[in-house]
Every structure is written in C-alpha cells, then in structure tokens.
Amino acid sequence: MFNIESNGLKIRPLLYNDLPNVKKIRDECLGFIHNNKSISLKDSQTWYLDNYPPYLVIEKESIIIGYFRISNLKRHSCYVGLDLMANQRGKGFGFKIYSILIQKLIKIGITDIKLKVLKNNNVALNLYLKLGFEKIEQDVSNDDFLLGLNTQNFKSIIKN
Numbered sequence: 001m002f003n004i005e006s007n008g009l010k011i012r013p014l015l016y017n018d019l020p021n022v023k024k025i026r027d028e029c030l031g032f033i034h035n036n037k038s039i040s041l042k043d044s045q046t047w048y049l050d051n052y053p054p055y056l057v058i059e060k061e062s063i064i065i066g067y068f069r070i071s072n073l074k075r076h077s078c079y080v081g082l083d084l085m086a087n088q089r090g091k092g093f094g095f096k097i098y099s100i101l102i103q104k105l106i107k108i109g110i111t112d113i114k115l116k117v118l119k120n121n122n123v124a125l126n127l128y129l130k131l132g133f134e135k136i137e138q139d140v141s142n143d144d145f146l147l148g149l150n151t152q153n154f155k156s157i158i159k160n
Contacts, residue, residue, distance in 0.1 A: 002056060002104055007096055014055035014067060019044050021064040022057065029083040032121050058084075058097055066093070068101055077112035078105065094127050099158055102131070106151060113149040116142075132157050 004011040014022065023044050030036045039047075047053075054073055058066040066084035082097055105113060115133065117124050120143070132153030136146045 002101070004100060004104070006100055008060060009093070009096065009100075010059040010062075011056050011068070011097070011100065012059070014048075014053065014057050016045070016048055018057050018064060018067075019048060022055075022067050025064070025066060025083050025085050028086045032083075032118060032124065056101070058093070060088070060093075066097070068097060070105075073110075076110055077114070078110055079114050079116070080105075081115055089123075094124075095131065098127070098131055102149065102154060103158065106154075111151050113151075115147050116144050117147060118144050130157070 002011060002013070020041060023039065023041050027038055030038065054070045056068040056070070057064050058068065065088045066082060069079075069081040069083075071079045071081075080098075080101070082094060084093060102113060114136070115128065117128060119125075119138070125145070128147050132150050132155075133147040134150050134153075136148045138145050
C-alpha cells in the first residue's frame with residue numbers, strides 16, 4: 001500500500017515475519033485498546049493469513065517501533081489506529097505518523113477517516129483533536145468515543 005521514508009521513519013506494509021514484534025507492541029498497549037486480551041502469536045499468524053490486513057509497520061533505525069492499523073477499508077472510508085512501543089510514546093511520533101498517512105489516504109481518495117478512542121485515554125484523545133478529528137458519538141457501553149476527521153481542519157493544521 002505505502003512505502004514511505006520521512007523524518008527518520010520508514011513506513012511499509014506489514015509482513016508475516018513482523019508479527020512477533022507487532023504482537024509485543026500490541027501487548028504493551030493492552031490498557032489503551034478496545035480488545036484488551038492478549039492474543040497468541042499463533043492466533044496472530046492465523047489471523048494474518050486469513051485477512052492479509054492493510055496494516056503498516058513503522059521502523060526507526062531498522063527497529064519496528066509501532067504499527068498503523070487500517071480497517072473497514074472501503075472506496076472512500078476507513079478506520080485507522082496506531083500502536084507504539086511504550087518507550088517511543090511522547091516523542092511526537094504519533095502526530096508525525098498520522099499526518100503522513102492521513103495525507104496519503106486523502107490523496108488516494110479516502111476522505112471519511114474514523115477511529116475509536118477510549119474515553120480515559122486523554123493523551124490519544126488530545127492528539128486526535130489536535131489533528132482535526134471531531135467527536136461523532138460516545139459509546140457508553142464500551143467507554144469510548146467515535147471520532148471522524150474533519151479533512152478541512154486537518155489540511156489547515158498540516159499547513160501551519
């Protein structure tokens with residue numbers, strides 16, 4: 001889907017051999033994701049082979065530091081998400097990665113970009129609002145918000 005090198009980061013499609021690293025990162029993020037159960041490597045491998053998801057890995061100095069999820073991909077819409085290694089959070093990578101990839105998604109015609117965030121994940125929620133996402137609805141049963149990207153706000157934020 002995308003092969004990008006920018007700001008010392010390399011973003012490329014997820015490969016089968018990346019799954020052990022992605023599983024480790026996912027396990028570090030269990031408190032921040034909706035399905036907060038650990039998944040075995042074998043189950044991850046089976047899922048990958050069954051779905052070939054359009055996920056991307058993020059590398060810094062040839063080390064996978066995170067992965068970007070693209071799901072429910074349709075002609076003009078998708079859901080996105082990003083998980084980073086614990087020691088890579090708070091360094092501005094989230095903003096950089098989302099900025100790069102959202103621009104690419106818009107360029108290929110995907111303009112209805114959504115994501116879910118847990119209500120109590122204030123760091124992520126503030127990042128999304130800074131990027132131009134807006135609250136669409138709150139799911140009381142799951143304690144999360146559904147956010148949609150306002151592409152006009154995003155474009156003006158990225159220009160500045």
